[in-house]
Amino acid sequence: MPSVRKLVAFALTPTLLLLTSCARHSQSEVYYLVATNMSLSYWKTAVTGFNAAATRYKVTAKIAGPDNYDPQAELQELNKAVAAKPAGILISVADESLLKPGIDAAVEAGVPVITMDSDAATSRRLFFIGTNNVAAGRLGGQRIVEKLGGRGNVVFFSMPGQPNLDERLQGFKDIFATHPDIKILDVVNIKGDARNAFDNTEQYLTQTGIARVAAFICLEASSGKTVADAVRRQKATDRVVLAWDVEQDTLGEIKDGTIEATISQKPYTMGFVGLKELDEIFHNKPRSLTKDYSVDAFSEYPVFIDTGTALVDKANVDIYAKSAAEHQQ
Structure with a gap:
């Protein structure tokens, strides 16, 4: 017959294990x-x-x-x-x-x-x-092709040298490569200041003829609202604006119709x-x-965890606006 001491020790063991696991952090x-x-x-x-x-x-x-x-x-x-x-x-x-x-x-x-x-x-x-920034760029590129009917000049707003923005640009280029009538006039370096996007948009909106810009594409979050402001001020409602991320102002501009769509991240x-x-x-x-675990087929680490992306336009903007509002509460 086991001793009382052994029974007590056995009974306490699960509790001790639980306490030990809880103390991990x-x-x-x-x-x-x-x-x-x-x-x-x-x-x-x-x-x-x-x-x-x-x-x-x-x-x-x-x-x-x-x-x-x-x-x-x-x-x-x-x-x-x-x-x-x-x-x-x-x-x-x-x-x-x-x-x-x-x-x-x-x-x-x-x-x-x-x-x-x-x-x-x-x-x-x-x-x-x-x-997956290349895939996200391709998603945006497809919408631009649809809206322009495969023809027109585009201007990008970015910060060249930042890896994720360069990858997004590459995704657009992949799509445009099969639509040679879409021309990239410029990739504007906004240098982290959305005001540079506003100033350049105003300048490009004055160009006509073969230099006319049909679409403005923002590869980061801050410039979408300012580009939309410039387009609205000059009443250039025939121009396509594609933004990035789901800032509240950006979602509002989609509802208003000044921004065609944005690419949502998480x-x-x-x-x-x-x-x-x-x-x-x-x-x-x-x-x-x-x-380098990327070349180890038995590694417990992935190379990349894709958190997902989506195109947001008038068809689904209310869903994203509601989610953003709930998150702020």
């Missing part, structure tokens, strides 16, 4: 989200997702990065985050050539790094979470899943952080 576990243009509502949404995951897992979330588009400042914030020796870093890469050494240094120091929104594929980050999901994945990696560390 701690406020001392710190995870960073690093990006640029943090003043944009897009990034505020991503931060909300990141913080929500931190609350669920009972860990500490820290946000770092400049309010404006400043890759050099982002690098400085990344270096500070690495020096703090966090449990993991989630980063959106404004300039791959500039930030790659910092990402590699973080991994060498034993800090897991995942990229989100904008990738650094040549770095030692473990994997990327975000939009920054909240990127932030939430990013912290969730970093937490898993921290508690189940791989043998090596520096290994």
Whole structure:
């Protein structure tokens, strides 16, 4: 007959195991989200997702990065985050050539790094979470072809050198390659300032004849509203405006008819899943952080987590507007 002591020990074991599992997380576990243009509502949404995951897992979330588009400042914030020796870093890469050494240094120091929104594929980050930007560009390109009837000049607003924006542009080019009567007149570098998009739109709206611009395409979130403003002021309602992301102003312009459509992304999901994945990696560390798992057919890590994208126009804009309103409550 087993002793009372053994029975008590056996009875307590499940409780002890439960307490041990609950203690997995701690406020001392710190995870960073690093990006640029943090003043944009897009990034505020991503931060909300990141913080929500931190609350669920009972860990500490820290946000770092400049309010404006400043890759050099982002690098400085990344270096500070690495020096703090966090449990993991989630980063959106404004300039791959500039930030790659910092990402590699973080991994060498034993800090897991995942990229989100904008990738650094040549770095030692473990994997990327975000939009399939080439596919999203193709989705937008198809709508432009439909609206222009396969003919007309287009102008893009972007920040060349930022990986996700360059990939979006490539997606449009893929579609336009089979429609040679659609010409790209310019890819305007707005340099992180939507006012540059407004000024250039006003200038291009004065051009006529073979130089007439039929469509303005915004590859990032901030310029859609300002381009729509310029089009409205000059009463150029025959021009097509394609925006990016589901800012409230953008959705309003779609309802109004000034913006034809926008491409929706899921920054909240990127932030939430990013912290969730970093937490898993921290508690189940791989043998090596520096290994290229993309060429390992038996790796437990993906190469890319696609958070999804969609085209939003008058047919479905109310759905997205309702979701955005509920999220703000």
